[in-house]
Amino acid sequence: MTTEPTLRPERPFFSSGPTCKPPGWSLEKLDIKSLGRSHRSKYAKGRLKYAIDLTKELLGIPDDYLVGIMPGSDTGALECAMWTMLGARPATVAAWESFGNVWIQDAVKQLKLKDLQVLDAGYGEIPDLTQIPQENDVVFTWNGTTSGAKIANTDWLAPGREGLAINDATSAVFAMEMDWSKLDATTYSWQKVLGGEAQHGMLILSPKAVERIESYDPAWPLPKLFRLKKGDKINRGIFEGATINTPSMLATEDYIAALEWVKSIGGRQAMFDRADANAKIVKDWIEATPWMRNMVADPAQQTNTGVCMVFQGEWYDSLSDEDKAAVPKKIASKLEEMDIGYDFNGYRDAPPSLRIWCGGSLEAEDIRRLLPWIEWAYEELKAGNL
Incomplete structure (x- = not known):
């Protein structure tokens, strides 16, 4: 069982639309x-x-x-x-x-x-x-x-x-x-x-x-x-x-x-750079996480905005279709309840998945802080605690 993380995203807004307000907005x-x-x-x-x-x-x-x-x-x-x-x-x-x-x-x-x-x-x-x-x-x-x-x-x-x-x-x-x-x-x-x-x-x-x-x-x-x-x-x-x-x-x-x-902040190129950097954090994490894969197999076709990921692995594959569909919902729901991350469950018509928005209005540090919480929630779910 993983230890509950201590750092929380300062702005837990990861929805793919409407998306996070720009930093400093009021x-x-x-x-x-x-x-x-x-x-x-x-x-x-x-x-x-x-x-x-x-x-x-x-x-x-x-x-x-x-x-x-x-x-x-x-x-x-x-x-x-x-x-x-x-x-x-x-x-x-x-x-x-x-x-x-x-x-x-x-x-x-x-x-x-x-x-x-x-x-x-x-x-x-x-x-x-x-x-x-x-x-x-x-x-x-x-x-x-x-x-x-x-x-x-x-x-x-x-x-x-x-x-x-x-x-x-x-x-x-x-x-x-x-x-x-x-x-x-x-x-x-x-x-x-x-x-x-x-x-x-x-x-x-x-x-x-x-x-x-x-x-x-x-x-x-x-x-x-x-x-x-x-x-x-x-x-x-x-x-x-x-x-x-x-x-x-x-x-x-x-x-x-x-x-x-x-x-x-420097125009559209700065926005491109921010989205690329944010998406790289998520994609690198997906690559390093054995129970997760990018929904898009071809790296040239992988977005830098709404990065979508699906579950895999022995434990997940052993579940019924109904229980598989519940995995991302339970993780997203638990972390929303804790005010860790909002609205990052996959789209309702898509395969069971998580979707983290990485566009330029998000701060990279908030994305970095979300990912360990997903790992924690996944392990809690496997242990029957969610």
């Missing part, structure tokens, strides 16, 4: 002058535009790309891209985890795309993306939040390809560099890598995507929240702070605070 630091005012007022609209401009600056988004704030978090932004752009040519939807499979269901059951290729893979794997024709529009998830599997590169997207590339990057932006030259519609939510509040999403469009929106009218009706055009041209006001619906200015100010924190 409500008192937020600008609240826009609260209680119209989002169309000069000041509030200026804050929304500032959020957009700072996003472009920090992510290195090309000047001729448009960035807009959308309702409905990443889901709203991604589905807006699908509803407004797909159907003009053959399409592929590629998925290797829970949310990617939602986009497949959208394409098959809601949009009912006629010329559709579906590529999927199990948790921890990536399908063969070289099977995707370059003339096809493609929808894919850069980084699988629920499986811990990410694309290793964008070599499978040819430069100047005919089809559009629609990229769900919600747990990748600010943790991995985006290859903007090959991306036409990219979406993410504030609640992920930046530790912002949920509700709003970002939609980033290339000139090629704008041309598609302006030249193509889908066969299906578009709800107001997805209408990006004014007449036969894209409504550029949406990408200058005139959001489609009323945004939360408090959530907006929280997003701005997160962006300003990123800028203060």
Whole structure:
């Protein structure tokens, strides 16, 4: 039996979304002058535009790309891209985890795309993306939040390809560099890598995507929240702070605070470095722990954000399926009860697992302190004490 550790994480927030707030965050630091005012007022609209401009600056988004704030978090932004752009040519939807499979269901059951290729893979794997024709529009998830599997590169997207590339990057932006030259519609939510509040999403469009929106009218009706055009041209006001619906200015100010924190520590590269360092702590521990393995076998496809791990070994393998499913739940529940670590059980539809968020808003020392507690809880469970 292992001895109960003595060091506790100072910030026990390990959720994969909404994720940990940036270090030093507090409500008192937020600008609240826009609260209680119209989002169309000069000041509030200026804050929304500032959020957009700072996003472009920090992510290195090309000047001729448009960035807009959308309702409905990443889901709203991604589905807006699908509803407004797909159907003009053959399409592929590629998925290797829970949310990617939602986009497949959208394409098959809601949009009912006629010329559709579906590529999927199990948790921890990536399908063969070289099977995707370059003339096809493609929808894919850069980084699988629920499986811990990410694309290793964008070599499978040819430069100047005919089809559009629609990229769900919600747990990748600010943790991995985006290859903007090959991306036409990219979406993410504030609640992920930046530790912002949920509700709003970002939609980033290339000139090629704008041309598609302006030249193509889908066969299906578009709800107001997805209408990006004014007449036969894209409504550029949406990408200058005139959001489609009323945004939360408090959530907006929280997003701005997160962006300003990123800028203060050195920009996106600093965030990449922090996520890489945090993930290395967890991955090294997994390698050194005989009863644990990374859900993703290929190191090139292992994420640096939501690292997912599954149990193995003689004791675990001897359990019934029901008891196996209970192992990560009991460990996560016990450590949450003790205020050691919150929300690091695996995703509900994934194989029984633990998932530790390693994005740049977390401090490495808190991750180091969590891991011995997982070892302790595992041994307590084996001994029948949990």
